[in-house]
Amino acid sequence: MFKRSEFIARLTVGVILIGLPALILGYQFIVRPQLSGIRTIDISASSPENGGFQPNSFSVTAGETVMLRFTSIDVTHGVAIGPGLGVDLGQIDPGHIKEVTLTFDEAGTYTFYCNTWCSVNHWRMRGVIDVRDRVNPNVIPTALPDPVIAALVAEGVDIDASVHNRSSAMSSMPMDDAPVLVERPSAERGATIAAALTIPTEFQDDAWRQSHTPQQAIALLLTQNPNTPQTDLADAVAYLWTRSAASESLARAAPYYAQNCAACHGETGGGDGFMAAQTAETPVAFADPNYLFTMRGDVLYAKIRRGGMGTDMPNFGTLLTPDETWALVDYLWSLSVEPNNSNR
Amino acid sequence: MITLPRPAPPSARPAMPAALKTLLKARWFQPALQLITLFGFTLAILAGFFGTPAGSRNFGIVFVWIVWWALLIIVLVPFFGRVWCTVCPLPAPGEWLQRRGIIRRTPGKLHTLGKRFPKRFKNMWLQNFGFLGIASFSAIILTRPHISAGVLLAFVLAALGLSLVYEKRVFCRYVCPVGGFIGLYAMMAPLELRVRDCKTCLEHGAKDCVVGNDQGYGCPWMVYPGNLKRNTYCGLCFECIKTCPKDNITIRLRPFGSDLFVAQERRLDEAYKAFIMLGCALVYSTVLLGRWGWLKNWANMDTLPHWLLYAAGLWLFNLVLLPGLFWGAAWIGRKLAGEMKIRDLFVAFAYTLVPLGLAAWIAFSLGFVFVNGSYALSVLSDPFGWGWNLFGTADAAWTPFAPQLLSFLQVGVLSVGLMFAVNTAYRSARQFYADHRGAFTAMLPVAGLLTLITGVFMVLYLG
Amino acid sequence: MPPLIVKRRLILLCALLVFVAVWFVPLPALRASGTHEFSLDMRQFEFTPGRIEVQQGDQVTITLSSSDVVHGFYLDGYQINQRVEPGITRQITFTADQTGKFRYRCAVSCGALHPFMIGELVVNNNFPFWRALTLLGVSLISTLVYLYFGANKA
Secondary structure (H helix, E strand, C coil): CCCHHHHHHHHHHHHHHHHHHHHHHHHHHHHHHHHCCCEEEEEEECCHHHCCEECCEEEEECCCEEEEEEEECCCCEEEEEECCCCEEEEEECECCEEEEEEECCCCEEEEEEECCCCCCCHHHCEEEEEEECCCCCCCCCCCCCCHHHHHHHHHCCCCCCCCCCCCCHHHHCCCCCCCCCCCCCEHHHHHHHHHCCCCCHHHHCHHHHHCCCHHHHHHHHHHHCCCCCHHHHHHHHHHHHHCCCCHHHHHHHHHHHHHHCHHHHCCCCCCCCCCHHHCCCCCCCCCCHHHHCCCCHHHHHHHHHHCCCCCCCCCCCCCCCHHHHHHHHHHHHHHHCECCHHHC | CCCCCCCCCCCCCCCCCHHHHHHHHCCCHHHHHHHHHHHHHHHHHHHHHHCCCCHHHCHHHHHHHHHHHHHHHHHHHHHHCCHHHHHCCCCHHHHHHHHCCCCCCCCCCCCCCCECCCHHHCCCHHHHHHHHHHHHCHHHHCCCHHHHHHHHHHHHHHHHHHHHHECCCHHHHHHCHHHHHHHHHHHHCCEEEEECCHHHHHHCCCCHHHHEECCEECCCCCCCHHHCCCCCCCCCCCHHHHHCCCCCEEEEECCCCHHHHCHHHCCHHHHHHHHHHHHHHHHHHHHCCCCCHHHHHHHCCCCHHHHHHHHHHHHHHHHHHHHHHHHHHHHHHHHHHCCCCHHHHHHHHHCCHHHHHHHHHHHHHHHHHHHHCCHHHHHHHCCCCCCCCCCCCCCCCCCCCCHHHHHHHHHHHHHHHHHHHHHHHHHHHHHHCCCHHHHHHHHHHHHHHHHHHHHHHHHHHHC | CCHHHHHHHHHHHHHHHHHHHHHHCCCCCCCCCCEEEEEEEEECCEEECCEEEEECCCEEEEEEEECCCCEEEEECCCCEEEEECCCCCEEEEEECCCCEEEEEECCCCCCCCHHHCEEEEEEECCHHHHHHHHHHHHHHHHHHHHHHHHCCCC
16 A cells, blocks of 8 residues: 555654664663673662662672672762672773672672762762572571670770770879870881880780770880880880881772772871861871870771761771771871881 | 855756756655664664763763764754754654655645644744753753753654644744754855746746645745745755756755845844854853853752853843844944944844854864764763673773864864854945945944954953 | 956955964964972862963973862873872873963763863963964954955945
8 A cells, every 4th residue: 555665664663763762672671681691780879869879789699690780870989899808890980881790608798889989978878788598598697796896895995985095904004194296206216216125015915006005005115114205205106006017908908098088087197188077077187196196906996897976987897807997007007107118 | 255145146047966856856865864863863862761871971962962963063054054954853753644654745635733833933933932941951951861862852742743733844943943043054054945947936826836746745844935045944855846847946056155145034033043042152162161160050050049040141141132232233333324224234233143153153062072072982882871882982982182173173163254244244234335335334343243252252262 | 357356366365374374473482491380179060270370381280189079180282181089189290381271171970061071271371362363353354354445336
């Protein structure tokens, strides 16, 4: 009834208006996932105020291989998965895709999180991966409490207190009159000074160092070296506090600090990051020894892992392994003192 | 460029080359092109709704607002006039439904309610306000794929709806905001569709070109080809070439801008189209390509009051300030040169903004097409931002093209535009003041204003 | 050839010569050798400062920072493209050896108006701009001369 040309034209219109959408959408959403062979989870990333990760939680079975495809839809995000997996996809620019194929060996809870500053609420941008046991998929293993934090709680330490000189077994040493450090202690000078000092054995003990403040350490040194000026003792502690940090773990911690901490605490620990004015409490300045020398390493560790109540300090315990957290603590110590360049 | 265009003799225009005539007479010719653009259009809409919201990685944004726009304003309109309207897919579904046919000439009347379009809308005002309306949201429409796709789809639906109610291409002729400025700037093109000999038409009573015959439909654009003097409202659908039994219609080359001097067809609505287009080029060059972030945020509707201020400024500038300046220039010119009907002089001088406005749009468009054209490569391979790589170019990096050449071209285009505009001002003035001196004096204030406007563009681009 | 046509062609030729001269005549470079340091902050969709002016020959160091999301700093004509993450400052250094206005543009998609996030580096003396303005004057005057003397007065 039509001429052939009219028929071809109508067919073409049909193909364009119905066939083309069906082909494209069908391929992308039905055929393509089936072709890949392994389970594929598409996750879109946008700033938390626009929805954050979608989806922001999913379950996999231990031993199952899944492919995660992340895309960004508004601004650049970064994706890492922790703790302890060592998965960092790096930055994902809007409209780009990054994928990773993973097999989770053990049941447990993992977190995928944005590690590139993307919004005022950047730190809320996290998602949860439930890894279920193959045998008992309904039993979700409860995470063990962190032993360091448990010990602090048992000890009665207030993790949110701003000064920690008076806590701990050193209560015999009153530190209310802790001297003000006029200039930043120098680990380099401290290395020379320490060689001439009597160093109490406590300094060899990692556990002691982690549970005491540098100010307490200065006081302890003073009891053995009564005639040494306080500034020299501060230099010595600067050296003794930072000497055991492996340079490679500091090198790993540095970019982590830059990505996750610098926005508030400042690139060099000045407490002056570009977000500093917007947090509930002013971010502390690690570069200020008068602050950091009153802190205990294990409390810093706990603050990083648990976050700060009501301060806008987020928790990183679900993202970092304990070792990674200690490396970050070492990095914070290094911010408060002049580095020892002689052995680096 | 500034040779005075000589109007072609009214009769004995040459016939088209035989091959071109065969092509334009073929009923499949226009639909074939429309099907190609319909394909791209469907892809753009799909990408807009289903693809990534990141505009720079979305076919719907990159191919509409960079590739299509550049092609339209830098190549098609200045050199081929309304030829985009030949291939435009937007009205195609509506027209095919009216005709109940895509290629074939269906006998009988068009399938439409056949209502007459209200007389008060039979002008460019709807297109003027439509363009201003879209321009007020441009920062949003240009950058959000789903909104952009929604607007395009709304165009198709509007065209479809109007074609069901009214006869023929009412949408294209009176509503389409793009069609309005294409029509205005098509006056510049060195290509025209005209009758070869007016006498033939006068003597021919049947007027197949208006009512149609078995070779084709009556003019869908509601134009009488026999009286066609300007490109403005001829949509180059070539139906009249098919229907004319006298073989009296031809496509021919002519000097750039010949239509600007058709005095009897100048109208206030077209004059305002010229103001709005130049005004928007100026506003976009300031807001989008300028260095003022707060203006961009206002245009991007960071808060409603900010956007309202921006939109009010845009409308005021285009509808009041710019026309006011031209009125002033025309008024001073009249004071210097002698009594004349001020409104007619004002409208005539507004047409000087056709060459200058087109030049400004070309300069503005070069400014972001050179910079962002490279997005087309990556989007071609991954139209939806889904991680496809069809042609291996999905990871092509954003690379601005030749920034030094850019300012060179912008200055060149603007200078030529200015010369053309001043020439237009003089030739139009001669239509009011018969003597050379009078006309020259009358257009001096307008020439100054045109130079000032061009100067503002130079400051924005190079200063 | 009718004298009017000759006159027109003569005017056009002169205008063209002046055009070419204005755009291509070499101008003495006023080279300074100062150093300039700037801090430049980026946020959606703005550079602060939005305009930087230096003298030709200056050594320019710009410390880049971002205050909201990842941006990039691309400088027209200088092959500089530096990604900038919030919280981490980056430094770029270059010699401003050409005069003119060079736009710096965000190089990392940072949201809807990313393509329009633009600032300007002006290297003085801004000869291309002065040439353009001169051309503007030449365009006007040559057209007026052409119209006044070349028009058919009848």
